[in-house]
Amino acid sequence: MRRTDFYSDRINGPTPRVHEQLPERTSKGLLSLFINKIEAHWFAERFPEHCEDGNGICGTNGRGVWTDVEAHVPNMAMTGGYYGGSFSYEQADEVTFDLIEYAASRLSKPKNREWHDFMKHHELSFDEAAGRKAFRDEVNTILQRGGTVYELSPQLEIIRIGTPAVQQVLEQLTPASGDDDLDGLLLHAKELFLSRKEANRGLALDKLWDAFTRLKTVDVQGNKLRSISVLLQNIDNEAFREVTNAEMNALTKLGNDFMIRHHETGTHSVPPEAYDYLFARMGSLIVYLLKVSGRLG
Incomplete structure (x- = not known):
């Protein structure tokens, strides 16, 4: 039997995957x-x-x-x-x-x-x-x-697949950037976010933000602002280039203000219920930037 081979699924669509507890x-x-x-x-x-x-x-x-x-x-x-x-x-x-x-x-x-x-x-x-x-x-x-937000993987381990937005990011996030450190950070973030352990999903956000920082520097080493400019030039539509730049700045600020990349006093903790939202938001941006720059596998 296929997983969605039920009358209600065919009529109403699959059951929303929202339950953290069974x-x-x-x-x-x-x-x-x-x-x-x-x-x-x-x-x-x-x-x-x-x-x-x-x-x-x-x-x-x-x-x-x-x-x-x-x-x-x-x-x-x-x-x-x-x-x-x-x-x-x-x-x-x-x-x-x-x-x-x-x-x-x-x-x-x-x-x-x-x-x-x-x-x-x-x-x-x-x-x-x-x-x-x-x-x-x-x-x-x-x-x-x-x-539920869980699944038994081909490796016969229970994994947390997250919300539909997270699932889409995890499926698309197949980096082939040519930069081993960037690809390694992204793959590690994916692995951690599939964990049933809440703490591991928090660590996944750290790795994802680290990968974002790395992505902003791979085009022109030693000149971060110039590297970001080169990365953004891959977007042909000027208006959307500005939207993307604004999103990059917003997520950079979010990573600095919250305990994602920095843990100084004065930074805010990230509520666990926001993990899916943040992973999907940052992951979607990274997938888009990898795609337009020809770095997506």
Whole structure:
């Protein structure tokens, strides 16, 4: 199923991605998916139960799974342990995300092979790549339908994709400036901003503003004002060149007045709820300047 293959998405458009905290239904849906994969033997290749009448895998060593889960996710809420107790569907968001990442890196899609009539079961074969893709698609459908700002990446890590404006910047920001330091700062800013950790997203703004400063100096080394003038000359429309120059000055002042590039007394802290706005605004400007100067990959 495609991530937007729902009637309401086709009629009204995709659900807005705005939730920083997992809605209750989304959290329970992810946890239910995790439990279902255990019960459907998606962990059997890693934690096998072997057929007593042969050498094939016929099921899952459930106790082995849960012992391993509890060791890797020690903050998981359980009541008396899974066996003889119950798994709680009320978990902190970080625990839910840990369980999803745990599952994504350990499961494989099972397929029935030979039927053992006497034992009344199939032997199983497994496809790890297909299992990971299917699981990632299911997780991302739940996260998208719940309107969250999170996604399970191809690297099987939960990342924060941010608002639509941020997503557009992250997609377009593929620098090929010829300046390794500038490209490195931009790529590091992207990596940090995808983090679920708020502190890392604050650091991403530092790197983005540092990259902006670097971009203003790459054309004429040793003469910042002349370098900015050369950069702006890439904009053919004179009126829009002035608009861009004003935006560059405004964001330079913002970076100096707030604790982005400078942290002296008298500078203001950046409220975390403004991180997306600032990243999208500065990122959009940098993407535009890279594009008009032929530095965008």
